[in-house]
Amino acid sequence: MSHHRWMLRPFTVLAAGAALVTMVITAPAGAAPAPAGAGQGPSSAGCANRVNDTPRKLIECIQTEDLWRHMRAFQAIADAHPGADGHPSRNSGEPGYKASVDYVAKLMRQAGYDVKIQNYKFFYFAFTALPTFREASPTPHDYTVATDWNPGQSTGAASAALQPAGGIVIPPTSSPSSTSGCAAADFTGFTAGRVALVQRGGCNYGVKVQNAQAAGATGVIVFNEGNPGRTDLINGSLIDAAGNRIVPTIPVAFTSFATGSDLLTQYDQAVQNGTAPPVMSLEIKAKVNPNADDYNVIADSKGGDPNHTVVVDAHLDAIYGAGMLDNASGSATILNIAQLMRKVKPRNKLRFIWFGGEELGELGSAFYVNNLAPADLAKIGYDLDADVTATPNYVVGVLDPAGVDLFTRTVSTQFPPQVYEPSKVARDLGIQYFSSIGKNHILFSPVGTDAEQFNQAGVPASGVLTGQDCCKLQSDVDLFGGVTGNFEGKIPSTDGGCVDNPFRWCDNLANNDKKVLTFMSRGFANMVVNMAFDTKVLSAAANPRVHAQARPSPHTTGAPSR
Numbered sequence: 001m002s003h004h005r006w007m008l009r010p011f012t013v014l015a016a017g018a019a020l021v022t023m024v025i026t027a028p029a030g031a032a033p034a035p036a037g038a039g040q041g042p043s044s045a046g047c048a049n050r051v052n053d054t055p056r057k058l059i060e061c062i063q064t065e066d067l068w069r070h071m072r073a074f075q076a077i078a079d080a081h082p083g084a085d086g087h088p089s090r091n092s093g094e095p096g097y098k099a100s101v102d103y104v105a106k107l108m109r110q111a112g113y114d115v116k117i118q119n120y121k122f123f124y125f126a127f128t129a130l131p132t133f134r135e136a137s138p139t140p141h142d143y144t145v146a147t148d149w150n151p152g153q154s155t156g157a158a159s160a161a162l163q164p165a166g167g168i169v170i171p172p173t174s175s176p177s178s179t180s181g182c183a184a185a186d187f188t189g190f191t192a193g194r195v196a197l198v199q200r201g202g203c204n205y206g207v208k209v210q211n212a213q214a215a216g217a218t219g220v221i222v223f224n225e226g227n228p229g230r231t232d233l234i235n236g237s238l239i240d241a242a243g244n245r246i247v248p249t250i251p252v253a254f255t256s257f258a259t260g261s262d263l264l265t266q267y268d269q270a271v272q273n274g275t276a277p278p279v280m281s282l283e284i285k286a287k288v289n290p291n292a293d294d295y296n297v298i299a300d301s302k303g304g305d306p307n308h309t310v311v312v313d314a315h316l317d318a319i320y321g322a323g324m325l326d327n328a329s330g331s332a333t334i335l336n337i338a339q340l341m342r343k344v345k346p347r348n349k350l351r352f353i354w355f356g357g358e359e360l361g362e363l364g365s366a367f368y369v370n371n372l373a374p375a376d377l378a379k380i381g382y383d384l385d386a387d388v389t390a391t392p393n394y395v396v397g398v399l400d401p402a403g404v405d406l407f408t409r410t411v412s413t414q415f416p417p418q419v420y421e422p423s424k425v426a427r428d429l430g431i432q433y434f435s436s437i438g439k440n441h442i443l444f445s446p447v448g449t450d451a452e453q454f455n456q457a458g459v460p461a462s463g464v465l466t467g468q469d470c471c472k473l474q475s476d477v478d479l480f481g482g483v484t485g486n487f488e489g490k491i492p493s494t495d496g497g498c499v500d501n502p503f504r505w506c507d508n509l510a511n512n513d514k515k516v517l518t519f520m521s522r523g524f525a526n527m528v529v530n531m532a533f534d535t536k537v538l539s540a541a542a543n544p545r546v547h548a549q550a551r552p553s554p555h556t557t558g559a560p561s562r
Contacts (some may be wrong), residue, residue, distance in 0.1 A: 001326055001358075001387050001406065001448050001465065001500075053344045058529045059433075061340050062522045064514050070332035071324065071390075071517070073103060075509045078322035084126035084287045087505045090318040090328070092357045093124035093292040100316050101295045104335060104354050111342040113299035113352070120367040122357055123245065124292035125153045129285040130503060133253050135263075136279040138270075146503050148259060150235035152205070152252030157283040158219030161276065162267055163194040165212065167202075170261060172226030176201050181208030181222075184215070192216025195280045197263055200225040204561045205236040205254075206246045219251045219282045223260020231257045239561040251282040294356040296364045299338065304349030307379050308538040310531045311351045311459075312337070313365070313450050314386040315358030321505040325498075325512050326468065327358070330386035333521040337528055346532035348381065355450050358387075359500065365450035369457045381538035382531050383454035384426060385446070385463030386524050388499075390517035393472055393482040396441045397465035398430040399423075401455055403443035406467065413447055415455055422460035422537045426527045430464060433526040437519060440479040460537065464524045466516060469507075470497035 042050070047061035074090065081096035083089025090096040101117060108115045131151035135141040136159065143149045165187055167180035179202030180186060190196065196212040198220060205222055212220045224234045233256045238246050263278060270277045297316065314330035317323065331354055338352045357363025369377070385399060397406070401415040401423050415423075427443070434441050444465050446452040451461040467476070472484050498506035531538070 047340055051343045052340045055526050055529050058340060058525050059522045062525050064518045067332050067336050067517050067521055068514055070335055071328060071509060074328035075322060075324055084128045088322045090323050092294045092317040097317055101297055104297045108299040111339050115299045118296040118298055120294055121291050122294050122363050124289040126287050128287050131284045134281050136281045150254045151284050152238050152254060154248040154252040154284055155286050156250045158195050158251055159281040160194050160218050162197055162263060162278045162280050163191055164197040164264055164267055168199045176225055176227050178202055178225050181211055184211050187211055187215035190215040193218055195219040197221050199223055204239045206238040206240045209238060209248050209252055213248060213250055221253045221255060223255045224257040226257040237561040247288055251284040253282055296356055296368055297354040299352045301346055301350040304346040306349045308348040309351050309380045310348050311353055311380055311383045312528055313353040313355055315450055316354035317356045317359055319359035319500050320502045322508050324509050325390055325507050326388050326500055329390035329512055329517055330388060333386045333389045333524055337525050348532055348538050350532055358450055362450055362453055365453040369453045380459050383451055383459050383461035384527050385449050385451035387449045388466050389464060389520040390512035391466035392513040394466040394516045395476050395480050396434050396439050397444040398427055398441050399446050399451055399463040400427050400443040403445045405445045405447050413445060419455055419458055419460055423462055425537050426462035426531055429527045429530050430523050433523040464520055466520055468497060468499040
């Protein structure tokens, strides 16, 4: 799931106890959902060779061993294809991602689907070594990456005396007021060759860095401003005044207010005492490709009305490693369902898509949706998204356009009735199934998932999400059990856990729960098979869908830029 994981925002507790809805769309005879774990079902081979065209048939054929076979394969792919940093990887733009694409495409062709691989370009940046940041003198101190500091997407090395830019406001005011580094004049008298210290505020981070580099700085340290809500460790996007991405050729470090103010105090004391200022060392090595290749795998069912298409998607890419929970799990879920439905003749065409670049800002789904001709977009009647389906310390999340954001627990996006009302149909199918097996649920917004792109294009959507391995609230524990914070129990609960955090490389197979993967895949299968035969939502007469744009709140696909 795409979000800005290096620094998560404080949570507000969501009240538990949403009502369980038991609405089911009628599929062919025998459509009542089978209870999960209903014991003695058909064999895996038997499931593969029959027509799984009802919820009961399909659900009982979602079996742990088949799901886990795909999970092991994705882990093996990551292990066999190290990324730029030498660690197992399935990141977009790296060999492990392309191998994942090839694995899915091969199996879908073998299952009889019409498969194509859609290529698009994107901006690739990857660290090739662990970035380093330390105070060399007068008091040697190493800063721990992702704990004490975050490296900006930049390259280069510096070892030089520190010098603050003008405009720093300390003590900070009650609301943001600093414009440190925003003007060339803030570097008047700056000694070329030194490392610049600038405070957050007033302009994009990239502008501060450009001004520092123009003044001869060999590195830049940006520290948080210190106002309420602006004290913690930051991680920023390097954007210029026009909003364009830049990759400076001098290293950039982002730190907390406490770290930055401490360095400023050391500098001021050195000036007062007539001694040498602190000497800072920074090194960031990275690979940059502004025109890298990425891929979506698109697989259409042979049958079904192409004028009424149901997209079933998951993102295939990882970020910072193997990405087994986020999102090999969802990829395995839809791959298993597709294989089991290979002999089904759906009323509506099924289009299974594995998107790339979701972790970088829903790039693959945005490319797919934005490059559809209006007539082709109008044929897509529904989207179902599986984004993280095996979290050990799980929540049972069902996507709803009016749900809360997973991380902020606030409603950030509103969609018109043409999108929202039909989205509730598959949503309620998911709720119905999870209720039937005794599971509570929570409604999550599509923001941060590929379903968001479809909702914004006017397409109704729902899906499933089990959360991540961080930051579980007490209200979640009340609904689903487990524990607050990380399931690993070793990392502070607000740092994002294993999933999608840099320099940890721990979102591996062990970061997934087989039982959760199984019942979540069954719940999602209930949505898929019912919508495959839907005659209500996917009907021009019943739903004269208008591709009205959503009215999203400001939503960026990168880290904060200022």
